[in-house]
Amino acid sequence: MISILEDSKILWGLGQVVNYCVTRTTFPLVVMMGSFLLALLLAVHYREMRKLPPGPWGPPVVGYLPFLGVRHKTFLELARCYGALFSARLGNQLTIVLSDYKLIREAFRREEFTGRPSTPLMHTLDGLGIVNSEGRLWKNQRRFLHDKLRDFGMTYLGNGKKIMEGRIKCEVYELIANLRRAEGAPIDANSLLALGVSNVICGITMSVRFSNGDARFERLNNLIEEGMRLFGEVHYGEYVPLYNYLPGKAQAQEKVAKNREEMFAFYQTLIDEHRETLDVDNVRDLIDVYLIEIEKAKTEGRAGELFEGRDHELQLKQILGDLFSAGMETIKSSLLWMIVFMLRNPEAKKRVQEELDAIIGRERLPTVEDMPHLPYTEATIMETLRMSNIVPLGTTHSPTKDVLLNGYNIPAGCQVIPLINCVHMDPNLWDEPDKFNPSRFIEDSGKIRRPEFFMPFGVGRRMCLGDVLARMEMFMFFSCIMHQFDMQMEQGAALPSLEGTVGATIAPKAFRVKFSPRAMPVAVPLAPDHPHLRHVGAH
């Protein structure tokens, strides 16, 4: 009886409040809420009409953008809630996220998924190069680069791999010598690794080799690092173009373009030098290959068709920029993660070193030929790639026409993102995915196991173009460091965090480590000189 009485009092009170609200001060609020509900209803209707995958909704105009936070982490939570295929409107961009490996494979093997989204950033890059181009330009350039880079040794077949191994070896020797110079004192290995890895890609593409401490190299690296930070700053502008007109953001856009100009000026000097010294019977690098192709097209009267009519030298410069940024940051970050995981997992570190000592011995350094005989070392590299997920969202794709996937409509022009970190940490695919366990990649027979849900290089038609080089390079750098040095933290220092810094890749936060020489160090010759390499900077 008492409770009924109290309930009726409460109801009466609530009625008064609602009455007051609707009729007086909060009327605008009610109108706003009404409009929001209406927009939500329209949005649900729109989604059903277009048969889009399910997903969260946000307010009109901005959509789910204000709740995005760290993209790969938020997408992971949304995938757990909405399933393997979900959609979200981020500003003016419809985004579709795939987190099931079979769906990712099914989508990315299809021609229609080879497009790239049209965003302000893509416009800054003019759709040139290889990473951001699409259509015929991308298709022809991908085939061309694939063949030419194979000629420079990016292959496991035949003698080609010897050429590449020679280049990598030269940088590994230099790194070992530089690490020895530190005499076991704690150092941040970031810049030494950046130097070695950059020299490999710069050697192949433009016959340039930088020396330690070279100001030009530091400037180039700063430009890349700043570029990544600036992309982060104007990131929202990808979804809400008006954002780029806010105070400070327009300047950031301008700085992106200015930095690109400075990088291009550096490439232009090299292109001019190459043109002056070009010898068609003695091809030195990728710049030579392109210059010969351009000349050939001119002589055959098809200069206008080459690169789909785009400016020849701009295309070459964007290719150099793409390969430098795609081939440098990724490998450097992966090597840093390998060091982090070794410091955090001393048992695994010991097993790698035991395997190296047993198979290689202490009198020589590992080579690419040794790779199949060092399964635990290779598995450790693979386990690092799985757990560090340096490119957790791959590169965004965009369907070139409306496509049906899993019964849903994926409209032309939307953004399609593969959630690689979700696949790599899925407990239904991996036993205890949070545990660092290289053995999961080794079969009972002792051979390497490569499950189809292991996809650090992406899959399908736009899969990484440098995976062969990346695997060779990571193996050579990692196995030689592990063979020659023991790594420890400074006394009392905390282990490096597994929480990385999110940029174009996810890189470990800065840390210092001691590289103590192991017993019987192998003498490393001074970097063997490649006849065409042009040394930049002082030793």
Ligand code: HEM
């Ligand atoms: C650990 C090292 C590396 C990782 C984890 C990695 C990963 C990836 C991923 C996930 C993609 C996107 C695939 C997609 O769009 O679906 C990609 C694309 C690409 N990568 Fe790598 N990559 C690495 C090293 C390299 C190296 C060394 C090169 C240089 C030769 C390179 C060149 C490229 C290029 C050119 C593309 C664009 C391909 C296209 O759009 O058709 N990558 N990479």
